[in-house]
Every structure is written in structure tokens, then in C-alpha cells.
Amino acid sequence: MSNVSTGTDVDAALELARELLDGVGDRLAHSTVAARTAESIAHTVPAPDRELLVVAVALHDIGYAPQLRRSGFHPLDGARHLETLGWPPRLVGLVAHHSGSRFMARALGLEDHLDAYPDEGGALADAVLYCDMTTTPDGRRVSLAERLQDAHARHREAPEAERRARREREPFLRAAVARVQARLGPARQVNAIPLPQKH
Template sequence: MRAGLSTLPDTAEELAYELLAPLGNRWRHTAGVAARAAELAAPLEIDRDVLVAAAWLHDIGYAERTVVTGFHPLDGARHLERLAWPAAIIGLVAQHSGARFVAAVRGLAEELAAYPDDSGLISDALTYADQTVGPDGRRVTAGQRHDEMLRRHGPASWNALVDHVRLPHLRGVTERVEHRLALAGAPGR
């Protein structure tokens, strides 16, 4: 740990940097998601430390040394479990952005189910942050992110195969979070 780091988000940022900085856009995306999560915590009245730490860690399963199954939410959660991170953060990483839909078609549903699915506002906030930041770390709409993801992964990808069930889930998350932000007087997107 770098000198002066004392909070969960700081420690998460350091681990994410160590694992993802060499991956270019993956690091830029992660930093953007963490910044977006930090903005969402107060207006949504959720635990900032847990949300921001999970945002920093949500894509660590892409790092070469974490890859076991090739499914980044599961690989990231397993890596965090080995490092004894809090269960709430591990569960958020495992379940972010509708991971359960992709896990089902990849034959990994049972393995993913070993990690708790909060399914509450903090989970929605992480997914919303992930789905409103593009690969280069810039803010995008959830629709733009969805379209970009399908183009990047391709029409035969796991994501495309489950889009008919995952997209309604992601739209529901977006609607719930943006509604809560509006109630709080905070801007969406």
C-alpha cells in the first residue's frame, strides 16, 4: 500500500491501478466509473466507500493474472476473495452490470451465485456508473454505452446472446437511478 492510503477506496484504487493501468482504455474506463460512483453516492445516500471501492475493482477480472474462467466479474470476485476483501464489495464486483445473464449462457451461473447479489440501490449505482462511462473514461448515455458494447463485442458475443434479457435489466437500473437522482435534485448522466 502506498504511504498515506487509509481508506477502502484508496486501497481499491491502488489495486486497480496495479492490475489495470497496463491495459490502457480498461484503466481509463475504470477511473471514469470510480469518479462517476463518487458523484452518485451522496445524492443516492449510499455508502460512498463501498460504492467507490467496488467501482475501482469492478473490472479487475480483465487483468491477466486474475483470469481463470475468462468471465471478468467472476474472475475479479475470486481474486478479491483470495485477497480477503469485504464480502459486500466482492458481491458487487461479481454481480455488476447484469453479470448473471452472461453467466447463465456461459455455464457459470452456479459459480457466480456463490457471491451475494445485493440487488439494491448500491448495486444499481455501480451498474449505472459502469453503463454511463465509455471505454475511454468519458461520460456517455446508457444507450450509447450499450450500442458501443455490442459493436465492440460483436453480434456473436455472449453479451449479444443475452441482450434480449440483459438490456431490459440495464434500462430498469438506469430508470431507477435517474429517478432517485431527480428526486435528490442531482443531474443524471
């Protein structure tokens, strides 16, 4: 990776993601592609936060690693592990609250646990969400609309409370992606045209 990936934190994050997610379905591909998107949209966050953005995106899904499973809610399990390893509180908070995790935590009765971590919001949290929500679970770059469509199909059999939480989260996701697109400007919308599907 280039641009902002010069820091040791980015290298360490990608290494940790590889260690924990290799072989966990396609989560590593998802995280790696999302981290590349983070590099390409890093200019939407203040310069001092650009490395943190790439680190957060690289690590946002490590809670899917089976050995980290405690609550079964991946944003929380990932954040707890990063806290244990001594990663900075802002990073831990970004992972805990990534992509509107609060909506799902509420449905699962885990909101109090999530509140143990800072929920900073703003351009950085928007950018993490953008990278996650414009990358499919198997690592293809898509529009948010396609990602949501894919999620509907995958979670059709999920419990009603979870499906409701997903529906309630959608306006939040759309608003955050729109804010990032506005920061990117019309010529810089990296996901405006969906890439060809992987076969």
C-alpha cells in the same frame, strides 16, 4: 478525489485497480472515470454504503487483468481475486454481480459459480451498474443508450449466445439506470447530456 474518498479503502481500491489494470487497454481510464461518477452519485445510496460504492466501482473490472484470468469471465475472476485478498463479502458480491453479470454468466454456464457470492441488488448495486454503464470502455461519460450502441458495434461478431444474453440484459440495465436517475432527481442527472467525445 473528494467527498467520500477519504477512507483508506477507497485509496487502497484505486491503488489496486492501478496495479492490475494499468496497461490493460483503457480499463484503468474506464474504472477511474466510473469511480468519479460514483462519487458524484453517492447520495443515491445510504450514507454508510457510500464508500463501499466508490470502492466497488473502482474495482469492478479488475478481473480483466491478464494475471487474474481463470474462468475468463471478468466479474467472476475479479471477485475471486478480491475474496483471496480478504476484501469484505459485500464488496466481493457487488463485483461478482456487477451490471447484470448474471445474464452473461447464464450464457457461459457459469451461473452456479457466480451464485457463490451474495447478490444484494438494491440501490447500491443499481449505482454500481449506473457508473459502469454510463462510462465507455475507454473512459468517456455517456448516456446508457450510447453505451449500448457502442457495445452492439463492438460485440457484433460475438457468438449468438452472448449477443442474445446482451439483448436480454438490456431491460434490466435500463430499469436500474432509471431507478438511479429517479434517485438523483431531474437536476442531478450527471449523464443527461453526453460529454464531448475524446479524439
